[in-house]
Amino acid sequence: xxxxxxxxxxxxxVARAKSLGADEAEAFARAVDSVSSTIEKHDLQISKxxxxxxxxxxxxxxxxxxxxSTNRIDGxxxxxxEAVALARISPEDPSNVLPEPADxxxxxxxxxxxxxxxxxxxxxxxxxxxxxxxxRTDRRVIVNDATFDATVxxxxxxxxxxxxxxxxxxxxxxSLVATARDGDRVSSFDIQFGATRRxxxxxxxxxxxxxxxxxxxxxxxxxxxxxxxxxxxxxxAVSDILVGTVLFQLNARNSLRGRSRWTSGVGKSVASSSxxxxxxxxxxxxxxxxxxxxxxxxxxxxxxxxxxxVVAMLQNAYSAHASGTANTAHASGGAHSVPGIxxxxxxxxxxxxxxxxxVTDMRFGLLVQRFSGNVDPISGDFSGAVKxxxxxxGGKLGRSVSGTMIAGNAFExxxxxxxxxxxxxxxxxxxxxxxxxxxxxxxx
Amino acid sequence: xxxxxxxxxxxxxxxxxxxxxxRRAKQLVVxxxxxxxxxxxxxxxxxxxxxxxxxxxxxxxxxxxxxGIERSVEIARSTAAAAAAAKRTRIERLADVDLARxxxxxxxxDPLDAHSLEEKLxxxxxxxxxxRSSSALVVxxxxxxxxxxxxxxxxxxxxxxVVVHDSKPAIRILAIAGRDGKRTRALESLGVTGGWxxxxxxxxxxDAAVAAVRLAVDLLDAPPAPGGPFQVILDPELVGVLAHExxxxxxxxxxxxxxxxxxxxxxxxxxxxxxxxxxxxxSVYAPHAVGELAVDDEGVPNRRTAIxxxxxxxAYLHNRExxxxxGVVPRGNARAYTYRDEPVIRMTNTYVEPGETPLxxxxxxxxxxxxxxxxxxxxxxxxxxEFMFGVREAWRVRNGKRTELVRGATISGNAFDxxxxxxxxxxxxxxxxxAGFCGNKGQLAxxxxxxxxxRCTVNVGGEQEGGRGQR
Numbered sequence: 001x002x003x004x005x006x007x008x009x010x011x012x013x014v015a016r017a018k019s020l021g022a023d024e025a026e027a028f029a030r031a032v033d034s035v036s037s038t039i040e041k042h043d044l045q046i047s048k049x050x051x052x053x054x055x056x057x058x059x060x061x062x063x064x065x066x067x068x069s070t071n072r073i074d075g076x077x078x079x080x081x082e083a084v085a086l087a088r089i090s091p092e093d094p095s096n097v098l099p100e101p102a103d104x105x106x107x108x109x110x111x112x113x114x115x116x117x118x119x120x121x122x123x124x125x126x127x128x129x130x131x132x133x134x135x136r137t138d139r140r141v142i143v144n145d146a147t148f149d150a151t152v153x154x155x156x157x158x159x160x161x162x163x164x165x166x167x168x169x170x171x172x173x174x175s176l177v178a179t180a181r182d183g184d185r186v187s188s189f190d191i192q193f194g195a196t197r198r199x200x201x202x203x204x205x206x207x208x209x210x211x212x213x214x215x216x217x218x219x220x221x222x223x224x225x226x227x228x229x230x231x232x233x234x235x236x237a238v239s240d241i242l243v244g245t246v247l248f249q250l251n252a253r254n255s256l257r258g259r260s261r262w263t264s265g266v267g268k269s270v271a272s273s274s275x276x277x278x279x280x281x282x283x284x285x286x287x288x289x290x291x292x293x294x295x296x297x298x299x300x301x302x303x304x305x306x307x308x309x310v311v312a313m314l315q316n317a318y319s320a321h322a323s324g325t326a327n328t329a330h331a332s333g334g335a336h337s338v339p340g341i342x343x344x345x346x347x348x349x350x351x352x353x354x355x356x357x358x359v360t361d362m363r364f365g366l367l368v369q370r371f372s373g374n375v376d377p378i379s380g381d382f383s384g385a386v387k388x389x390x391x392x393x394g395g396k397l398g399r400s401v402s403g404t405m406i407a408g409n410a411f412e413x414x415x416x417x418x419x420x421x422x423x424x425x426x427x428x429x430x431x432x433x434x435x436x437x438x439x440x441x442x443x444x
Numbered sequence: 445x446x447x448x449x450x451x452x453x454x455x456x457x458x459x460x461x462x463x464x465x466x467r468r469a470k471q472l473v474v475x476x477x478x479x480x481x482x483x484x485x486x487x488x489x490x491x492x493x494x495x496x497x498x499x500x501x502x503x504x505x506x507x508x509x510x511x512g513i514e515r516s517v518e519i520a521r522s523t524a525a526a527a528a529a530a531k532r533t534r535i536e537r538l539a540d541v542d543l544a545r546x547x548x549x550x551x552x553x554d555p556l557d558a559h560s561l562e563e564k565l566x567x568x569x570x571x572x573x574x575x576r577s578s579s580a581l582v583v584x585x586x587x588x589x590x591x592x593x594x595x596x597x598x599x600x601x602x603x604x605x606v607v608v609h610d611s612k613p614a615i616r617i618l619a620i621a622g623r624d625g626k627r628t629r630a631l632e633s634l635g636v637t638g639g640w641x642x643x644x645x646x647x648x649x650x651d652a653a654v655a656a657v658r659l660a661v662d663l664l665d666a667p668p669a670p671g672g673p674f675q676v677i678l679d680p681e682l683v684g685v686l687a688h689e690x691x692x693x694x695x696x697x698x699x700x701x702x703x704x705x706x707x708x709x710x711x712x713x714x715x716x717x718x719x720x721x722x723x724x725x726x727s728v729y730a731p732h733a734v735g736e737l738a739v740d741d742e743g744v745p746n747r748r749t750a751i752x753x754x755x756x757x758x759a760y761l762h763n764r765e766x767x768x769x770x771g772v773v774p775r776g777n778a779r780a781y782t783y784r785d786e787p788v789i790r791m792t793n794t795y796v797e798p799g800e801t802p803l804x805x806x807x808x809x810x811x812x813x814x815x816x817x818x819x820x821x822x823x824x825x826x827x828x829x830e831f832m833f834g835v836r837e838a839w840r841v842r843n844g845k846r847t848e849l850v851r852g853a854t855i856s857g858n859a860f861d862x863x864x865x866x867x868x869x870x871x872x873x874x875x876x877x878x879a880g881f882c883g884n885k886g887q888l889a890x891x892x893x894x895x896x897x898x899r900c901t902v903n904v905g906g907e908q909e910g911g912r913g914q915r
Contacts (some may be wrong), residue, residue, distance in 0.1 A: 037527070038886075040448070041702035047502040047527035049519050053506070067483040071506050080525055086482045093478055120501075120523040128530040144702040144827060147886065179827060181703050186828045194476050257475055258584040259620055259629065336485050372824040373905070374834035374854055377621060378627040381475055382850045383823075383905045385832045405671070405832070405856060405905040443905065444672045 001022060006031055006186050007166040009073070012156035018160060020058035024086065024098055025080075026159035028294060029055040030335045032151060035120045039125035039146035039176070044127055047120050055334035060084035065096040069336045095349040096324035099189075101162035103193040104298045107282055111152070114199040115170030118150045124325040126204060130176055133208040138180070140219070141212045144189060146176035148204075153163030155290070165294035171287070174204055180215040184355050187221075188387050188402070190214035190370065195287045213367050214388040217400050224391065224444035230235075230365035230418070231406060231440040232392065234357060235432035241382050243346065245410040246277065248377030250304055250312075251341050252319035259378055261411065261440050268310045272417035274351060277305040279314070281329065281344035288344040288429035297340055302328055310414075314341050317321070349432040351420030356435040358419050359390035365392040366442055368406065375410065383407040405441065405443045413437040445508075445783070446607060449490075449599040452652070452893065454511055459495040459538070461518060461594030461604075463741060464597040465783040473588040474563050474572040474904045481588075482565065489783035494520035498534025499527040503821075505785045507669035507770035539767035543604035545741040547833060551736060552639030556591050559640045564589050568615070571649050575619050578657040583622035587653075590614050590879070591892070596741070604743025610634070612890050613643045613880035617653050621660035628666075630836065631820055633879035637727070637736035646732055646877050659837055663794025664848050667839050669853035674904045675813035676855065677806055677841070677897055680874035682833070684893020685819045687721050688794040690831035690859030693884065695751050695759070696777075696789040697766035705828045707858075711737070712716065715863030716800055717755040724748040725776060725792040727887075729873040733793040736891035741787035751794075752863070763789050781887040788885045806868045806899045808844040814904060816855065817838040817844050819876075827914040832856040835859050854905035862900050870897030 010027035017025035032054040037044045041115060056069035066086025068079040101209050128149040132142050137373030148173070156166035175193035192207035192214075232242060249270075254260045262268055281299025285287050292298050297319050303311050315323070316331035316339050359367065366389055372382010385405050391398035419436035449462040466488045473481035489506045490513050501524025503516040528534065568589045575585035591613040599605045614635035621628050633653035636642045652913065678686065696706045706714075715721070723748030726735035737746045749759050750779075760770065761777035778787035807815065812818050818836030825831040838853035839846045875894040882891045 015700070020774055035523075040698050040885075043533055044527050044531045045497070046493075046502055047523040048502040048504075049523055049787065050502070051506075052505050052784065054495075065482075067481070068485070068489075069483070070486040072488050073887050074485065075488070082484050086484065086561065089565060090479045090482045119526075119530075121526040124526045124530045141654075144699070145885065186703065186705055188826055188828065188830065241701055244625045257586070258622070259627065261625060321569075336487070338481050338483055372826075373832050374820075374822050376629065376852075378822055379851075382833070383852055383854045385830070385856055403856075403903075405854070405903075407668075407671070407852065407905060441671075 004166065006154050006156035007158060007164060009055060010156050010423060013055060013076055013080060014158050014160050016057045017057055017084060018083045020080055022061060024057045024060040024160045026098055026157065029053065031154040033124045034151040035297065035397045036147055037123040038126055038150040039130060039143050041144065042131060042142045047124050049120055056335040057083040058338065059087045060096060061087040063096045064090045064092050065412060066090060067338045071299045084265065094131065096160050097317055097321045098161040098298050099163065099295050099317040099327055101300050104165045104292045106167065107289060108287055109197060110167060110169045110289060112170045112198045112208045113152065115152050115288055123148050123150055126202060130204050130208060131244055133205045133400050134178065134212060136160060137209055137212040138216060140180045140182050140400055141178050141215050142181060142204065144177045144179055147172045153405055157249060157296040159296065165292045165296045166292050169290065170197055172202050174207065176207060176211055178211040178215050180219045182219055185219050186318045187219040192390060195428065217390065218388045218402065221400040221402035224404035226444045228439060229444050230362055230436060230438055231433055231442065232362065232365060232367045232436045234367065234369045234434055235427050237368045238432045238435050239427045239430055241375055242410055242414065243434065243438060245374055245377040245380055247343055250314050252323055253341050254315040255313060256319055256322050262310055266310055266312065269308055270310055271305060271308040271414040273308045274420050275305060275308050275414065275417055276349040278303050278347045278349065279343045280347060281347065283345040286345035286429060294333045295330045297327055297329040299329050299344060316341050331383065333435050344428045348431050350422045350431055352422055353419065354420040354423050355399045358421055358434060358436055359392055360395040362392045362395060365390055369396060380409045380411040382410055403444060406440045413440060445470050446597045446599065446605060449597055452510065452517065453524065453599045453601040458521065461493040461600045462741065463780065463783060464490045466595045466695040467491065467782065468593045469591065471590045472568050474568045475577065475586045476584055476701055485565050487782055491666055491780065491783040491785065492516045492520040493786055494524045494526040495538065497528035498536065499524050499531045501527055502786045505577060522766060535765050537768050538764040539825055541676040541764065541774050543600065543743045543745055544606040544745050548606065548608040548738040550611055551637050552611055552642055554639035554641040556577050556611055556613055556639055558592060567649065571617060573671050574650060575617065576652045576659055578654055579621065581621045581623055582619055582657055585617040588616045598743045600743050606739050606743055608739050612637060613640065614641065615649055616879045617649065619658050619660040620654040622665055623664050626664060628660050628663035630663065632656040633877065635734045635877050635879040636732040638733055642650060642732045646744045647651060649914040653660055660818060663851050666849045666851040669904060671905050671910060672906050673901060675899065675901050676904065677812055677815045677899050679817040679897060680881050681818050682816055682875045682894050683895035683898045684876045685833055686859060686862065688891060688893040689795055689823065689825040690778045690790055690829055691721060691751065692723065693825060694827060694829050695761055697762045697791050698758040699827055700760050701702065706757060708730050712757055713755050714753050714860045715755045716755045716866040718762065718866050718869045719755055719863050720750060720797040721752040722748055722797060723752050723761055723777065723794045727793065730796065730875055733875045734877060734890050735792040737776065737792045740778045741780040742778040743775040744778065746792060749775050761789055761791065763787060779889050788814050788887060790884065790889045791891050793892040793894065795893060796800040796869065796898060798871055798873045798896040800871050801868040802869055803872065803897045806870065806897060807841065807846065810841045810844060813841045814871065815841050819901045831859050855902040856905055857902045862902055866898055867900040868899040872896050
């Protein structure tokens with residue numbers, strides 16, 4: 001379904017909901033055309049093709065709201081009725097509001113016309129490349145699972161408040177889970193992925209080489225050492241341990257729910273002055289780049305934490321109204337879900353030293369590539385096993401370690417950041433550096 | 445729909461599997477006394493899997509006309525051909541098995557549709573009120589209800605033709621306590637296969653709400669868990685999580701073929717002889733397990749699989765492809781989450797069978813260890829059976845007595861080493877009855893885990909006090 005037809009479908013849904021008794025209404029639709037190939041046990045497993053159009057309708061009766069979705073266009077009328085019926089049984093909430101319309105500017109590079117010609121055979125070819133590149137890198141590494149997905153996606157949103165927006169995007173996502181096996185020795189698995197919006201920029205080799213490197217390094221892992229001290233987190237571990245907690249706290253909905261420690265929000269000092277975090281929904285080529293959010297509000301770059309101090313929270317229409325602040329266009333979700341709050345492309349600004357220089361500067365510590373464990377975003381407590389970890393001794397990377405756990409509190413370690421690298425890596429939609437933390441508990 | 449699919453499957457042209465699925469889902473969420481979500485979703489379509497030249501192709505459609513489904517059959521066949529061209533090891537055949545025919549009825553005498561949304565919202569609102577009124581230290585509450593009602597028609601060109609009805613409701617109760625800027629949380633879940641009365645029969649939502657508040661409040665004063673190797677008692681929920689996450693995934697036959705640590709362990713000792721661990725789509729020992737499954741999405745009737753019998757690894761979990769490879773009969777473990785998904789090897793209800801030791805006897809003979817209850821907030825297990833799980837409620841045990849509550853405990857180790865260390869298996873049995881899903885191979889699945897209390901040795905993760913390298 002073309003974008004303009006999709007927008008028309010949304011407008012019809014809004015009109016139908018109003019004719020059924022809704023005072024206000026909003027419809028969000030998404031049409032997906034995708035092909036994918038899956039690898040299991042180092043061989044192609046299945047090739048898939050999918051087409052689906054789904055639409056979700058929010059009906060407002062006064063300040064009561066109900067939501068219903070369907071993937072059957074002939075089920076739209078029933079969905080509108082269901083949304084209105086659900087609104088009628090729900091209690092009033094003064095913050096159930098729709099955003100006002102605003103000009104949405106289209107974003108260059110969101111859609112690659114070459115994606116329209118991308119076939120199931122093309123997806124199979126790139127999936128096969130994942131295996132071939134792994135074998136070229138090291139034959140001890142096995143691709144346990146991998147997927148190559150190519151998606152063309154149309155999105156449209158319309159509301160009785162006057163919002164009307166649509167866009168088309170293409171996205172190529174590829175990921176692999178790899179382990180190394182050498183005789184009786186089996187490594188931990190490693191997960192890597194890549195993403196691009198352009199056919200010409202598909203690069204499966206980079207994540208494959210990184211997965212091989214990490215899997216092989218853990219093959220020779222030995223028991224680690226227990227200490228309390230410095231830990232250097234690689235970007236994937238930064239994402240695992242710190243980013244989730246920070247985002248939970250910056251989510252205005254969590255603040256309204258009384259779950260965020262940063263309820264007082266803007267102006268609060270929460271991290272070392274070297275830590276600056278930006279959200280950019282219009283980042284050129286970004287995985288999470290789009291012209292507008294789930295409610296049709298245009299995206300724009302936004303600083304969240306500047307030099308350790310909170311400068312903005314993530315807001316959608318509900319939270320902005322409830323907290324009396326500006327909507328930051330972070331309504332998230334799809335046709336089958338009510339709008340939530342989520343970031344778009346996240347960037348931690350780089351420091352001055354490279355990660356290699358940071359290692360050189362460490363007398364003793366641990367480099368952690370990946371973290372597998374608990375992170376409680378409310379208390380900030382984290383505890384779990386480190387993966388593909390190496391000891392740092394006398395400014396040099398030492399042996400790989402296994403069976404080692406780290407524990408601490410994210411709020412405390414954010415204040416104890418002692419270094420941020422100049423080099424960064426893309427972890428899905430997050431551009432993250434290496435971060436050195438102090439006073440972390442390490443148990444072997 | 446069954447007649448239409450049977451007609452399309454009978455047209456020849458090679459093996460195909462046609463799966464119609466109509467899912468109706470509802471979700472009600474109340475947070476801090478406010479209804480944050482009242483929503484319903486409908487997901488209807490047909491998934492077609494074709495097998496040609498030793499490879500699978502898959503296509504899905506929402507066009508439920510004969511022409512629309514036949515077009516998807518052609519796309520599935522052409523994608524199978526594309527896959528076959530790149531596949532290194534062709535699949536020789538699918539395992540022969542008696543395929544299901546007939547109808548699997550709704551697993552309840554009290555259907556969810558017989559209860560109004562007002563009644564369900566009333567319960568959720570009442571429980572949310574209870575959470576907030578149970579302690580002045582509760583700073584946030586969240587109670588949600590979710591239901592998933594499925595109707596499937598599964599037809600294969602080699603003989604399956606079955607209509608399957610399913611119904612899985614669940615309630616989640618979250619309490620967050622706070623004091624002096626400190627926040628702690630506790631989550632209780634109730635999930636079943638069945639209807640409204642079945643959901644309310646496994647555990648009282650009111651009791652669950654009070655338990656969540658008590659734990660969240662008590663954790664405010666709990667000291668950090670001391671780390672190190674300890675003898676522990678795992679409760680049935682943690683036993684189920686261990687059975688599912690740390691053992692179950694390593695015996696999924698596709699993982700085995702991909703190099704999982706179990707690849708060369710069949711018929712070898714992997715656990716204490718006290719341990720028998722099974723996967724079973726039928727709720728044994730206690731009713732309404734979340735992972736109930738009568739017929740899988742390949743049309744294969746589900747049967748009990750004894751994965752570990754008296755300490756010896758005896759079986760893997762299969763779909764028809766891997767069963768043919770290993771020369772065994774599939775027992776119904778191929779599952780697809782929606783019509784858009786192809787069936788993949790998944791667990792159902794995974795559990796340790798009960799033994800003979802009363803809990804008090806286990807506890808009474810422990811000198812210094814932990815009594816561990818419940819899973820959360822998260823965890824992970826590896827294909828080499830290494831695991832790390834968060835523990836919801838960790839109690840120190842000293843000289844046979846449960847003493848103080850500690851916070852932030854995790855358990856980790858190698859699952860088979862852990863099972864080898866088992867020296868007592870309890871005489872009670874419970875399902876976890878969780879509200880969540882297992883995510884694997886890009887799909888979700890409703891599963892359950894359970895077992896008796898079990899005593900073993902694991903590495904407890906907690907705080908490390910000083911040591912080398914302190915700076």
